[in-house]
Amino acid sequence: LQERLGRPGTRMLDRLRQAQDEDGRVDAEDLARAAGEFGWPVAAVTGSATYYADFAEGRRGRRHVRVCEGTSCFVGSQGQHIALLERALGVRLGECAADGSASLQGVRCLGYCYDSPALLDGELPATGDVLGGLFGDPLAAQRRTRPGCAEPLKMQAAQIPYASMVERPVVLAGLVGGEESWAVWPGVVTAGSREKIMNEIARSGLRGRGGADFPVAEKWSMTAGEPAPRYVVGNADEGDPGSYGDRLLMEHDPHRILEGLALAGFAVGARNGLILVRSEYPTAADRLRVAVTQAREAGHLGKGVHGSPVDFDVEIVVGAGSYVAGEETALLHALAGLRAAVRARPPYPTSHGFLGRPTAVNNVETLAAVPWIVRHGGTAYARLGHPDETGTKLVCLSQRFRRPGVYEVEFGVPLRHLVEDLGGGLREPYQLRAVQVGGPLGGFLTPDQLDLPLLAKALTEAGAALGHASLVAVDSTVPATAILRHAWAFAAAESCGACTPCRVGTRRGVELVERLGEPGHAAAALLDHEPLLEVLNVASLCAFGRGVAGAVRSLLRVYFDELHQPAATIDGGE
Ligand code: SF4
Structure with missing residues (x-):
C-alpha cells in the first residue's frame, strides 16, 4: 500500500498534529492539504485522521487535559478522579467546552502508575497527591463555577523510584x-x-x-x-x-x-x-x-x-x-x-x-x-535469571504498594518477593485482593498464587501472562463488577476493529457487565461470558482478542465468589 501512496508517511501523524494545533481540529481542508503534500489519496489521510484517538475525539480546547483511565488510576480512585476533574474543568470527558477554552481526553495510560491518579495538562504531568489536592482544595468549588477553569493546576510528577x-x-x-x-x-x-x-x-x-x-x-x-x-x-x-x-x-x-x-x-x-x-x-x-x-x-x-x-x-x-x-x-x-x-x-x-x-x-x-x-x-x-528464561526484566509496581517503582530483577524470582520484599505489601489501610500481572492482556492472580516464579511459561500456565511485567495491586475495596467493567471497557475502547470477534465481542462484553446489575439477569450474564470468551480466544486475528479473553477469564476465576453473589449485593458494592 505504501508503495502506491507516494511520499513515505513517517511525518504524516506530525502533519495532522500540526493542523490540529492550529485551530483545535483536523477538518476536511486540512485532510485535502495533507493529501496534496504527501501525494496520498484523501481517503488514506482520512483513514488515519479518523482512526487515532488524538484526532478522532474532535475539537481540542486551548487547554487540553489528558486524564489517565489506566488500571492503577482506576484502582486508586475507582474513576472518581475523572468525575472530579470534569467538574474542576467544567467540561465532560471526551468533550470540548463551548467557548473552546478547555477539552478533556481520557487515555489508557500515561505511565505514572507509581503515583496514581495522573493527568497531562498540555505536556505537564500532575499526579497523586497534587491531583488529589486539587479536588480536596476549598478553592475547587470556586473553580467549578468558572467556565474553562483557566487557573493552572500545580504541576508535579513524583520522582520514579x-x-x-x-x-x-x-x-x-x-x-x-x-x-x-x-x-x-x-x-x-x-x-x-x-x-x-x-x-x-x-x-x-x-x-x-x-x-x-x-x-x-x-x-x-x-x-x-x-x-x-x-x-x-x-x-x-x-x-x-x-x-x-x-x-x-x-x-x-x-x-x-x-x-x-x-x-x-x-x-x-x-x-x-x-x-x-x-x-x-x-x-x-x-x-x-x-x-x-x-x-x-x-x-x-x-x-x-x-x-x-x-x-x-x-x-x-x-x-x-x-x-x-x-x-x-x-x-x-x-x-x-x-x-x-x-x-x-x-x-x-x-x-x-x-x-x-x-x-x-x-x-x-x-x-x-x-x-x-x-x-x-x-x-x-x-548466567542471570532462569535456565529457560535468561536475563533480567524491569518490573513495575503500582501506586497501592508501599514502595511502588521500577525494579530490575532476574527472571525466576517469586512474585511474592516482588510484592512483599520489594513492594513492601500494600500501603495502609488497604488489603491485597488480587494482583494484575502483565497488563490488560495478562491476568489476575490471588494472593495465594504469589509463589509463582516470574517466568512467562509459569504465568501462562497459571492463567496469567508475563506481558510487560507490570504488577497492579487491586485492593479489597474495589468491587468485582467495577474491575470487570473496567476490563471490558478497556477492551472495547482499544480494539482496532479489524476482525469481527474482537470488534463486536468486546462490546458484547460491556453489555454483559451492564446486565449483571439488572435484577434477575446476573447469573445468565455470567454464564454468557464463557461462549463469548471462547470466540474471542479462538477467532481473534491478533493477540489482543486472545489476551482479553484470558484476562477476563482469570478475573472471573479470582472474583468468583463476589460475582456469584445475588445481584443486589453485587450492586451494593458500587
Ligand atoms: Fe484488532 Fe486484534 Fe482485536 Fe482483531 S483481535 S479487532 S486485529 S485488536
Missing part, C-alpha cells in the same frame, strides 16, 4: 550502575563483525521484552537473511496500563536504547532505524529526539560512523493514541502514517515490514539490554 536487584544491572546500567552508553558501538563498527554480535545475542538467550517473548537472535537472523534494504524498529508504544519502565528508560537513558538499535541495525545490515513513541509520552519523545541529535554530533549516527563504512541513522516518530499500535504489524502501519490496524501473518515483518521491506521490530527494553550483552558477552547474560 527505581532500583536494580541485580548485582551488575543490565537494563538500568546507566541509571544505577554508571555504565556509559555508546561504549561498544565505535569498536563494533570499526572492528566488529555481524556474526559475532549475532552469536552473543544467541548465546544470551535474550527474548522480546514487550510481551511476545520471541527469541531476538532468531528474529534478527531471519531479517538479515532477506534482501536489502532492511530496517530496524524500536517499539516504544508502551500502552499496557501498569507499565512505565519504557518511559523511564526513554526519559532517563535514551542513549542506551539508541545504541541497542544501532547494534541491531549493524547485526541485520540495516542503514535506517525508526522508533515509534506513543503521544502519551511527550517528554520521552523529546528526550529521544535530543539524544538522536547528540548522537549525530558525537559521530555515533550518520554516514560512515566513526570513520567506518557503516551508515546508520534513526528517525523518531510519534504516534497519535492507539493501544493496538504496540502490535508489530499495526506499529509498522503507524510508522508509515496509516491506520494502526493489525494485519494477518504470515508474511512476517522480518520479510515484509516497514515499507514492505525486511524489518526487525524490538521493544525498547529489549534494545536497552543489547549493549550490555555485546560488552560483557552472551554467556554472562545467560
Whole structure:
C-alpha cells in the first residue's frame, strides 16, 4: 500500500498534529492539504485522521487535559478522579467546552502508575497527591463555577523510584550502575563483525521484552537473511496500563536504547532505524529526539560512523493514541502514517515490514539490554535469571504498594518477593485482593498464587501472562463488577476493529457487565461470558482478542465468589 501512496508517511501523524494545533481540529481542508503534500489519496489521510484517538475525539480546547483511565488510576480512585476533574474543568470527558477554552481526553495510560491518579495538562504531568489536592482544595468549588477553569493546576510528577536487584544491572546500567552508553558501538563498527554480535545475542538467550517473548537472535537472523534494504524498529508504544519502565528508560537513558538499535541495525545490515513513541509520552519523545541529535554530533549516527563504512541513522516518530499500535504489524502501519490496524501473518515483518521491506521490530527494553550483552558477552547474560528464561526484566509496581517503582530483577524470582520484599505489601489501610500481572492482556492472580516464579511459561500456565511485567495491586475495596467493567471497557475502547470477534465481542462484553446489575439477569450474564470468551480466544486475528479473553477469564476465576453473589449485593458494592 505504501508503495502506491507516494511520499513515505513517517511525518504524516506530525502533519495532522500540526493542523490540529492550529485551530483545535483536523477538518476536511486540512485532510485535502495533507493529501496534496504527501501525494496520498484523501481517503488514506482520512483513514488515519479518523482512526487515532488524538484526532478522532474532535475539537481540542486551548487547554487540553489528558486524564489517565489506566488500571492503577482506576484502582486508586475507582474513576472518581475523572468525575472530579470534569467538574474542576467544567467540561465532560471526551468533550470540548463551548467557548473552546478547555477539552478533556481520557487515555489508557500515561505511565505514572507509581503515583496514581495522573493527568497531562498540555505536556505537564500532575499526579497523586497534587491531583488529589486539587479536588480536596476549598478553592475547587470556586473553580467549578468558572467556565474553562483557566487557573493552572500545580504541576508535579513524583520522582520514579527505581532500583536494580541485580548485582551488575543490565537494563538500568546507566541509571544505577554508571555504565556509559555508546561504549561498544565505535569498536563494533570499526572492528566488529555481524556474526559475532549475532552469536552473543544467541548465546544470551535474550527474548522480546514487550510481551511476545520471541527469541531476538532468531528474529534478527531471519531479517538479515532477506534482501536489502532492511530496517530496524524500536517499539516504544508502551500502552499496557501498569507499565512505565519504557518511559523511564526513554526519559532517563535514551542513549542506551539508541545504541541497542544501532547494534541491531549493524547485526541485520540495516542503514535506517525508526522508533515509534506513543503521544502519551511527550517528554520521552523529546528526550529521544535530543539524544538522536547528540548522537549525530558525537559521530555515533550518520554516514560512515566513526570513520567506518557503516551508515546508520534513526528517525523518531510519534504516534497519535492507539493501544493496538504496540502490535508489530499495526506499529509498522503507524510508522508509515496509516491506520494502526493489525494485519494477518504470515508474511512476517522480518520479510515484509516497514515499507514492505525486511524489518526487525524490538521493544525498547529489549534494545536497552543489547549493549550490555555485546560488552560483557552472551554467556554472562545467560548466567542471570532462569535456565529457560535468561536475563533480567524491569518490573513495575503500582501506586497501592508501599514502595511502588521500577525494579530490575532476574527472571525466576517469586512474585511474592516482588510484592512483599520489594513492594513492601500494600500501603495502609488497604488489603491485597488480587494482583494484575502483565497488563490488560495478562491476568489476575490471588494472593495465594504469589509463589509463582516470574517466568512467562509459569504465568501462562497459571492463567496469567508475563506481558510487560507490570504488577497492579487491586485492593479489597474495589468491587468485582467495577474491575470487570473496567476490563471490558478497556477492551472495547482499544480494539482496532479489524476482525469481527474482537470488534463486536468486546462490546458484547460491556453489555454483559451492564446486565449483571439488572435484577434477575446476573447469573445468565455470567454464564454468557464463557461462549463469548471462547470466540474471542479462538477467532481473534491478533493477540489482543486472545489476551482479553484470558484476562477476563482469570478475573472471573479470582472474583468468583463476589460475582456469584445475588445481584443486589453485587450492586451494593458500587
Ligand atoms: Fe484488532 Fe482485536 Fe482483531 Fe486484534 S483481535 S486485529 S485488536 S479487532
